[in-house]
Amino acid sequence: MLQLNSVSYQKGKSDLIQSVSATVQPGDRLTIFGPNGAGKSTLMRLMAGIIQPSSGTITYDDSLSGKNAIGYIPQQLALFENLTVKEHLRFYQKMIGSKTNPFMNEMIETLQLKDFWNKRIDELSGGMKRKVNLTVGMIQQPKIVFLDEPFVGVDLAAKHDMLNWLNRLNSRGVTIVFVTHDWQVIHELADKMWLMENGDLLHEATVDEVVHDHIELPDTSSALQKMISFHRY
């Protein structure tokens, strides 16, 4: 579906991503895991096509060739503070040239956006903003969706709604790739993990393998190792 071939990315003199080769399969539930500064967000932005690799190639299969096949939900709340929820959805709908459809209605209902339909973004709670951010990023009904820490500042109820929606999408074949530091979310939403540190993809494994210590990391005292050990809490 999506293949990374020796992908590197440099910014100035820093190597943010160092020769990463890996594959994302259709319907994958993949999390990119690692400490801050590991290059997780950069790798995801590369895969989403927002930035271009300095070297190496990223190839997509035919299912991802359409204009709206890729969805990206950034870590920041990429929203207009003083527009309402309704205005946001109408705006992005117009941009992709779509009308209200069953997919959108289902998404709005599952994420319970109707209750806040005419509220401005700056009047919403952090959790609601995240829900709108998620909705806007998926309005084009993507085949693969990249989510960069989508659950930051989200309360448990909102997290439940969002996880419910993402799992439902995945069950229909949508590939989910996300970055998080939240083990609860990993358990709920991921099957596979890419473990990263210092721009290197150190390991690809299933969540079970990582949780049950079936992997060996080169540096056992590293930040990544400490983060992995947190799954027990």
Next chain:
Amino acid sequence: MFMIWKSILKRKTTWVLVVIIPILFGLVIYPTIKDTVSQVSVPITVVDQTDQEITDELLNEIDEEPFQVSRMDTLDLRLLSTGEAEAIFVFNDNMEANILSGQTDEIITWYRTENSYVDGLFKEKLASALMSRVVRAEAASVVTQYKPEADWEEVYEYGLRYFEPRPIFEMKFEHISGVEDRSATVDESGDHLLFILLWLYISMLIGYFTQFLYEWRADGVLERLQMVQRSGRFYLTWLIGVFGITYSIFLMATQLMEIPVVKWAYLIPFGTVLIYFIFFEIVKKKWTMYAWMISYSVASFVIFLLADWKIIESDWMYLFIPTWLLV
């Protein structure tokens, strides 16, 4: 894409900058500047208690820049101390009769203070107009004495022709074409001051709109728009909106303030928007961009004034957009 402008227009600050500030400028700052410019003229008061016809004639003859002559029928010396009058000229009650009879002693009393500097020029003009009449009256008296059939009024009217005086010396006069009319420069410098203030305001306004691009870039909105649209249409929408607002204000303000705009000056808002946009593309941090643009605006202000005063005249000055008015 109109939605991005809806988002901008929903902010109160936008309305303050686009509507309230121009209105305040029009009501408060513009009249103040115009007053300041008009204060360059010299206030002179003429007192004529008997409302003589000759007073009108004299004042009509010398009523021109830079004097602002007001006529009164009573003497009020406080005008000098308050600065409302640079000098006061009191005409004798029988001035007209005295002139026609050739008596010129103390027909005018001149009041001034140690702060009066340029009233001497008015005195010279007044004296010149008076002397012309005295000479003509003298001529009329001499002519009618030797030619009783001559009409005194007619000779007085054309007295200087009868005398046909030869000038004491003749000055060679050559007209140089292409030299600016200096009397017009006084008005233009006032207009140019208003113009550079207008440009500073427009520059600030564009800076305000550019701030949204920075915010949207930092929040990931631009990335999202680019991702969904795969084109730069939102930049185009932003540019069209900013051009629309700045040109509307520019054209309205120059019309209302009657600032003469040459053809190159119509490109000034365009150039200013473009330079901000280029800065946005090059400079990634908002405050760095502001530092550059404030420096550029201040430099443009200074260079514009220096160019306007002809202190600098060089091609490089056109790097500073407001100087395009002076092309």
